[in-house]
Amino acid sequence: MLLLRILLVGFFLFASVDACSPSDRAALLAFKAALQEPYLGIFNSWTGNSCCGGWYGVSCDPETLKVTDITLRGESEDPIFEKAGRTGYMTGSISPEICKLDRLTVLVIADWKGISGEIPKCLTKLSPLRVLDLVGNKISGEIPSDIGNLNSLTVLNLAENAISGSIPASIVNIGSLKHLDLRNNRITGEIPSDFGKLQMLSRALLGRNQLTGSIPDSVTKMYRLADLDLSMNGISGLIPANMGNMPVLSTLNLDSNRLSGQIPPTLLNNDGLGILNLSRNGLEGQIPDVFHPDSYFMALDLSFNALKGPIPNSLSSAKYVGHLDLSHNHLCGSIPNGSPFDHLEASSFTNNDCLCGNPLRTC
Template sequence: MRLFLAAIFISLAVGFVNACSPADKAALLAFKAALNEPYLKIFDSWKPSSTKCCSDFYGVSCDPTTGRVADIILRGESEDPIFEKAGRSGYMTGSLSPALCKLDRLSTLIVADWKAISGEIPACIPSSLPKLRILDLAGNQISGKIPADIGSLGRLTVLNLADNRISGCIPASIVNLGSLMHLDLNNNQLTGAIPSDIGKLTMMSRALLSKNQLTGSIPVSFSNIYRLADLDLSMNKLSGLIPGQFGSMRVLSTLNLDSNQFYGNIPSSLLSSSGLNVLNTSRNNLEGELPDVFGPETYFSVLDLSYNKFKGPIPKSLSSVRYIGHLDLSYNHLCGTIPIGEPFEHLGASSFANNDCLCGSPLRTC
């Protein structure tokens, strides 16, 4: 008898887990109705007649305790058998329905890399989805602004809106995302300044803001983010001085500042840093002599200082570094003899091209 009752209980529990609330189901179907995916037919499993949207709806999963929808994970580029069988990546048109905001237990919302989803980010998301941890809408054609109250998503760890057409400023409230670890706003149409107190995001390890139209200076407060490993501000309209504090950040390994309007000297702390692995300050208005501060602990896989206004000699201490994979000093006003030894023995002439009067291997003899 006990085994019989246990079996009934397990059966009911499994049915509960696979089902979802009528309200959640209605919200999912409204979300589906605003989209069109003609090739992979992933929405064919989202049937109004289904009572098990937690298990039957492709890309949807639910909390096993409450039975409420917890995750929507729909990626247009995937190794899922559906994609392998079709032999193509995804393509989806339409927009994101505000009905998503009725899924108030949603923890993950990923609708990424579908190429043609347009419209705006539903303005109700920050106020209606308090449990949201991952918001990934990258790789679409979403326009409009980032919701001004985005900072109210206190549990958010990932905000990825890259490769869209989002405009306007980065909302000031973004600094309230105290749990944020990954911020990717690359390749949009964002304007204005980066919030000066961005350093409040002390949990952040990646901040990717390249290929926008951001202006103003780099907030020094970035240096307060002790977990920050990857900072990409390239291809914007940023100006001012490069903060020397970046060279003291112990975790920072990649710093891309190329294709902006920075001026002044390059901080010696960046070149002497033992933690930086990739440093790209090319295509700016940096000037002065290159600090002779390299040492045996210096290890750059990429060091690109090209297309600036640097003058004077190449620092002799560069020949004592532990390793430099790619070095580019071209298109400056450097002059003098190119040092000998590593890393110069494996570098081509293009690394030194179009300077005022450099000589020595691999260029002309002095």
């Protein structure tokens, strides 16, 4: 009898190691009930009480046994995907019951292609949340207006959905935010004028939306920003003069907007800016003759603007220019000799007013 008691105690102790709290388990099951995943059996393991050990994509704090992490990716190298020979597909919506997981720090429900509905507004009450990644679904509605309450958030990825409305003004209060990706949605309105308050931000990817207004001057004071994508919007006005002085900016995509005025010289003599795309705007004036031996452009695209005058001779002094496109402008004069011009094709220079020289017609 004593041996039986010992065995029973040991069994229950072992079983309780992987058991999350009843309230967390109920919240997970409600979250599961609102989703349908027909091909991979992602939720087949979500049975019993061992939600901290055996439930796919769920992790817990080992001391409190509270759920801290839900990571469900529809595109993964996990064996469950390799065995099925396909990527994931899931429909349904994100249940507000998930907000009862009050210790949640990571919520990734990414690339399932068919999840719809809105972002539960109650998510903004999950103060421990550090990562919110809902990329690659069909989520609609607006970004919760009080998203700025998530003071611990470092990653906000809502790209490739059907989100509408404007960028909430409160977003600038997320002082810890490092990665912001809102690309390929239906977001309208202007970029908040005090967007530059996001001093920890290293990537701001807002392309392929319906944003209007101008680029806020405050952006030029974001000293950790390395990658800025505002492409394929309706942004107008001038490019801020000090944008080229941003110390770690390496990729700047402003193409397919309604920008006007001249190209700030600081953009072209910044030796850290490796990818610059200003194509398909209304930029005027001459290309600043400010290139130097430390200039290093993997891609420089100024096509489809209203630029005039000659191609700067100083571009020949650049250390490296990989892809260069100056086509569809009003440039005139001789194409300089030497690198990088000796490896470029005619398509880099076509549809200008009177350019000549290799690889175009002889002057």
